[in-house]
Amino acid sequence: MTDGLMQRIAMGDSRAVEQVIDQYGALVFTIARRFTRNPADAEDAVQEIFTDVWRSAHRFDPAAGTEKVFVTTIARRRLIDRLRRLPNRIQTESSDGLDEHGFHTSDRAAEVGVDAARAAEVLATLRPEQRRVMELGLLHGLSHGDIVAVTGMPLGTVKTFMRRGLIEVRRRLGVTDGGSVD
Amino acid sequence: MDARERAEELLADLELGWLGDDDERTLDELLVQTGLDRAHFAQSAAAVTLASRMPLLELPSALRSQLVAAGQRSVARVTSLRPRQAWLDSAAIGWYAAAAMLLLAVGAWWPGLEGMVGPVTPAALTELVPPAMERERLLASGTELFRWEWAPTDDPAASGLSGDVVWSAALQAGFMRFQGLEANDPAAMRYQLWVFDAERDERYPVDGGVFDVPAGASEVVVPIRPVLPVGEAVAFAVSVELPGGAVVSTRERIVALAAAQG
Incomplete structure (x- = not known):
């Protein structure tokens, strides 16, 4: 059961943190590996992404999509930002x-x-x-x-x-x- | 190609990181013209990503532990810095009236808000609380804080600079306050904060975010939002970077430093 995880995060329920990471951690790490040059870059990117997830959880609107899409959208945005800041893109x-x-x-x-x-x-x-x-x-x-x-x-x-x-x-x-x- | 098609081409570029600085300006104009928004293809790009057959990789256990620790700190911080939200959520009756009045009151003395008063949402209201007010709230919160004075460098942008840094390790949040830091043109350059963490390699300080100093501002208060958890902050530095910011600073132009004494 993952419904409402973002609402719980937005309300400061720190017990939901582990559930979010268990639910979406592998997904975010997999996407990050695709967009980065090495595992260390991917791990840094994953930390940035989840920092953004905690800060943005209050913006999640269940009427506009699922939590999985919400987290994936944040992951993509962060990774694209990182790519754009690279002096020499892959x-x-x-x-x-x-x-x-x-x-x-x-x-x-x-x-x-x-x-x-x-x-x-x-x-x-x-x-x-x-x-x-x-x-x-x-x-x-x-x-x-x-x-x-x-x-x-x-x-x-x-x-x-x-x-x-x-x-x-x-x-x-x-x-x-x-x-x-x- | 009409305006909508051109806008959609640039919005697709945006989702792929293909947008150049010139395209950004064109896109902004086209969004006004067409009424489309920047998240036009965000959900579609995410859905295509999720439709991929790529096998999921296992999250490294050390990384998982770091994420859990940082997440729990961050969630506590976000909540403590948004006490207004809980109050708003519980005060359904009269909420919109109160919010509208607060917006008008803030807008009256905060020039940056002119023309921004529109539909009010809880999220929008939270974000419109001026950083100076948030800083005062943090100072009054009783949270253990570190406070250091800025030391200007010889950089011309810092002549006459003073101010301080307030940082809470527990909340992973803080504020910078500047007087006398030269105003910048965001299209030409931006200021960027770097946080030196005793628990990390000093060659790679944590990115604390980019910010601007508007012309005519006598004092600027900027929230500190590091992209990674900071274990033990020992120094803060402000550099001058290109408009997009930097992943790793060249340290060619450092304008201000604040360091722990002893």
Whole structure:
């Protein structure tokens, strides 16, 4: 049972801290390893992310999404901020070392959560090269230049694939322009 | 490509860390024009991340212990620094009226709030409490505090600088107060705090956050929000950094230092 963890954190219930870490620690660490150069960087990033989670818990709105999405959003924001502050962002010219895990089918993704299942439904309808662009950008944190180098696609195509893919996922999630979910 | 499409392209770039400084300015203009917000694709990007088949890694046990300890301190700190929130939550009747009156009262003497009065939410109200007021609240709280005076360096931005640092190790929170620190243009440079922790390698002080000094301010009070737990703070330093801040300071321009004596 994880419902209400963020509300408990916001109310100062320190017993909820361990539950949050047990529930989301592995997820955050896994995402952080994808976006960092080494385990030490990832551990620093995870500490930053959870500091942000404690401070932001009072902003969690169950009507706007699940706690898992909330924590993942904070993790992504922090990791992107770190990437942008790096003097030399990770540079990749080949797909060597970039594990191609791909995405769940929607029924398998449903075990992760309803948002993941809906995203998986959309991803399944995309062309493989568009899915690969989204995987390289969103899961591996590659720059657009690196994605161009790895895939051989023109920059305009990479950006269009990403924008259109996110628009489709957003539509499937039912997010309105006010940020709420239909 | 119309304004919405261009905005969405830049919002996608934002989620991927692909946005440059020039794009940031363009995006700000487009958001005003289109009514979209910066979190437009945040939930979608998170959902795609969660749909990945990547296997979960085990959280290292030492890291877990650090997270639990820091989390429990942080949760206690956040609550102690937000006593107003509990009061607001329990005072449903008349809350909005009280909040609106407080906003108007604060706005009357805090020039930075001009034009910001809009829909009032509990979160917004909490964030609008001026740091100077929060600092006074911390000083009056009875919490064990460390207090050190700033020592200016030879940097021209620090000529005439005075002020102090107040820090609570238990709450992992504190405030910097400056008089005479030169105003900065946030587009050109920003000030950044670094906290030197006796329990960490001194080459890597903890990032205490970036801040600005507005033109014409006689005194500035800035909350200290270190990104990592600080075990034993022994010194605080303020550097001048590029607009985005720095992960590791070059220490080319240090404007102020506050260190524990002895």
